Amino acid sequence: MDQVPGSPQEPRDAQGDNGLPGCFRHPDRPTGIRCTRCDKPICPECMISASVGFQCPDCVRSGSGRAAQTTAPRTIAGGTIAADPRLITKILLGLNVAVFVAVMATGGALSPLVNRLDLVGLAAEPGGYHLVGVAEGEWYRLLTAMFLHQQVAHIAFNMLSLWWLGPPLEAALGRARFIALYLLAGLGGSALSYFLAAQNQPSLGASGAIFGLLGATAVLLRRLRYDMKPVLILLGLNLVFTFLWPNIAWQAHVGGLVVGAAVAFGMVHAPRDRRALVHVATCAVTLLAIGAVVWVRTLQLVG
Known part of the structure; x- marks a missing residue:
């Protein structure tokens, strides 16, 4: 802002x-x-x-x-100083808006594009359910669901949050680390949603990634010893809203928050002489953990 x-x-x-x-x-x-x-x-x-x-x-x-x-x-996380610290934020915002426009142009919530890209594991049918989506091996849905929104209010809230939280983090971490943080937080949200949510209920949206940015902002402010009250108040309000408002995938919010905070911690607290190694290890371990969660849940559904 x-x-x-x-x-x-x-x-x-x-x-x-x-x-x-x-x-x-x-x-x-x-x-x-x-x-x-x-x-x-x-x-x-x-x-x-x-x-x-x-x-x-x-x-x-x-x-x-x-x-x-x-x-x-270099930035505090060892990233290269960029002339435009908002570039990646702008690109991510543009991708979300472009996909939203495409969905609206092809039928909105009933768009075939949504059916192919949202996060779902089971589909209802007479007499029971059958496996679809992620449970059938379409793991790409964990990523594509992050860029889908069905309502104007939904994308407006997420993109406003992205524009507010993204640039300071992008400037502090550097472009490559900011991209990794955003994608891993979104994947973490998708993974926990897939693991805990009703598998016949589609899930989508960038909220997991946005909560990851909130968690990362809190970690960064603590690392810099700045006043954390504003971000903690904002985080608290968002969590209250998450659990009280109906039809919100709280699992995605919590998963994104935990992953975003964990990845940011590894990035801003890494020793200077081993910074690159710690960053790569942090991202790799996080990605492996996400994959393990999805794999275990898939085995439960298949079995």
């Missing part, structure tokens, strides 16, 4: 609605990085790599810090 621009002299710990402070030179840009010399929040454009962490342009110009020109700037 955009902030109202202020002067460069505003308090350096001023917090935006998303819990992250604005850059001291660009207050409308939330950031999770601070200058290692003066502790001012700095956005990717203002970051200058130093021997330890990043420094702001003021410290470098004044000679209070020495920039390391041979090292490319």
Whole structure:
């Protein structure tokens, strides 16, 4: 969510609605990085790599810090600093909207596209059920269901949340790690929904991934020692809404939240000298755990 621009002299710990402070030179840009010399929040454009962490342009110009020109700037998770910290968020938002338009154009909730891509394990028939979808080996539905929405209110809420939570995380983690976080959180939500929900009831939506971003935001704020009250209040309200509102797949929300928080923890707490290894291991173990959950549930249904 955009902030109202202020002067460069505003308090350096001023917090935006998303819990992250604005850059001291660009207050409308939330950031999770601070200058290692003066502790001012700095956005990717203002970051200058130093021997330890990043420094702001003021410290470098004044000679209070020495920039390391041979090292490319990195995010707190070791990702490459991007000129546009919203690019992946925009792409994900565009994919969700494009699929929604395609669904509406081909019949809405009764669209053959929905029937081929939503998350389902059993189908009702006279005298019982028969296996369909994921239970028949169509594991791709765990991914494609993340980009399906049937109602305007549903996609509007999810995309607003994505636009609000995505850019700060994308800037703090880097593009590749942000993509991994989003997809793994969505898959985690799909897996838990497949494992626990009624298997003859289709499930779809990006809510699992969105809850993953909420969990990741909480982990990031704690790592940076920022005020966690705004995100915890938001998370609490969303969980209350999840369990009280009818026809919501709470399993997907909880699964996405747990996976998103776990993956983010591995990303932002990895030792600097083994960062890449820890990140790959975190994502690999998470993916294996998701696969195991789906495999066990499929065996239960087949048996």
